[in-house]
Amino acid sequence: MKWTITKQQEGLIIRNYLQQRHKFSKRMIKHIIHGGGSIKVNGINRTVKYELKAGDVVAVMFPEEKKGSMMVPEKMPLHILYEDDAVLVINKPPGRAVIPSYVHTSGTIANGVLAHYEAQGLSYTFHPVTRLDRNTSGVMLIAKHRWSHSVLSAAQKQGMISRAYDAIIEGHLEQKKGTINAPIGRKDGSIIERTVIETGKHAVTHYTVSNEFGYYTLVHVRLETGRTHQIRVHFSHASHPLAGDDLYGGMTDYIDRQALHCHKLSFKHPITGEPMEFSVDMPDDMKQFKLQVLC
Numbered sequence: 361m362k363w364t365i366t367k368q369q370e371g372l373i374i375r376n377y378l379q380q381r382h383k384f385s386k387r388m389i390k391h392i393i394h395g396g397g398s399i400k401v402n403g404i405n406r407t408v409k410y411e412l413k414a415g416d417v418v419a420v421m422f423p424e425e426k427k428g429s430m431m432v433p434e435k436m437p438l439h440i441l442y443e444d445d446a447v448l449v450i451n452k453p454p455g456r457a458v459i460p461s462y463v464h465t466s467g468t469i470a471n472g473v474l475a476h477y478e479a480q481g482l483s484y485t486f487h488p489v490t491r492l493d494r495n496t497s498g499v500m501l502i503a504k505h506r507w508s509h510s511v512l513s514a515a516q517k518q519g520m521i522s523r524a525y526d527a528i529i530e531g532h533l534e535q536k537k538g539t540i541n542a543p544i545g546r547k548d549g550s551i552i553e554r555t556v557i558e559t560g561k562h563a564v565t566h567y568t569v570s571n572e573f574g575y576y577t578l579v580h581v582r583l584e585t586g587r588t589h590q591i592r593v594h595f596s597h598a599s600h601p602l603a604g605d606d607l608y609g610g611m612t613d614y615i616d617r618q619a620l621h622c623h624k625l626s627f628k629h630p631i632t633g634e635p636m637e638f639s640v641d642m643p644d645d646m647k648q649f650k651l652q653v654l655c
Contacts, residue, residue, distance in 0.1 A: 362419045399419075399420055426485070450500050453497055464494070490622075493589065497621045529595050530603060566584060
């Protein structure tokens with residue numbers, strides 16, 4: 361990454377320039393210095409206390425990224441909505457885990473993204489910003505390197521990344537528009553399940569009813585927080601589990617996965633600050649749900 365110093369930036373030391381102008385965290389700068397990366401000015405290695413002059417060319421090289429043992433490139437089709445040097449936005453299909461685990465050792469989104477990078481000659485590892493459960497579909501944001509991941513992670517913590525979902529729930533809600541505000545924590549005795557519990561983390565879900573058909577309701581959902589399984593847990597807690605979500609009490613009569621789809625994602629680009637928004641239609645299994653119920 362290279363930048364040319366302007367007259368307005370003259371006099372800044374490198375550390376302040378990177379932090380103020382390019383949103384580098386202290387941790388990121390330390391990682392570059394001590395992890396095998398470099399910071400050069402006009403081709404010469406400099407310390408972060410070097411005072412910059414107009415016309416100087418600052419070049420930052422990140423250390424090579426280490427990959428976990430299961431982070432193996434695997435070619436697979438990826439529905440890419442947008443890509444540049446900093447971010448990758450995809451439409452994730454249902455049924456595919458995001459990162460490898462001892463349950464899903466291969467065939468994950470991470471494996472496919474690494475193969476995509478490899479084909480471009482990029483040595484990045486996988487940096488998901490907005491994760492989706494294996495059986496949840498929709499728009500997903502991935503940072504391509506540590507720098508953009510650092511900026512986007514900070515934005516996410518500040519509530520500056522917005523996600524909207526379509527969900528099909530069981531039953532009909534009395535309030536057609538509302539908010540579920542209930543803390544979520546890990547369920548005792550389980551490493552997977554979450555539950556509403558007083559000692560849990562703050563969790564807020566906003567919803568609006570879109571359509572009612574038969575025993576089911578299509579709701580538009582907006583997350584204010586991003587806890588694990590938040591939408592699934594909140595609606596189950598409200599006695600309206602998601603259709604197909606057998607982990608949280610949903611029936612699998614018409615769909616064999618939780619009927620949940622992230623249809624919209626918006627954020628500011630980590631480098632340019634430009635507002636970005638992406639939307640995708642519901643997948644076929646959710647589109648066909650209403651027809652199956654009414655037949």
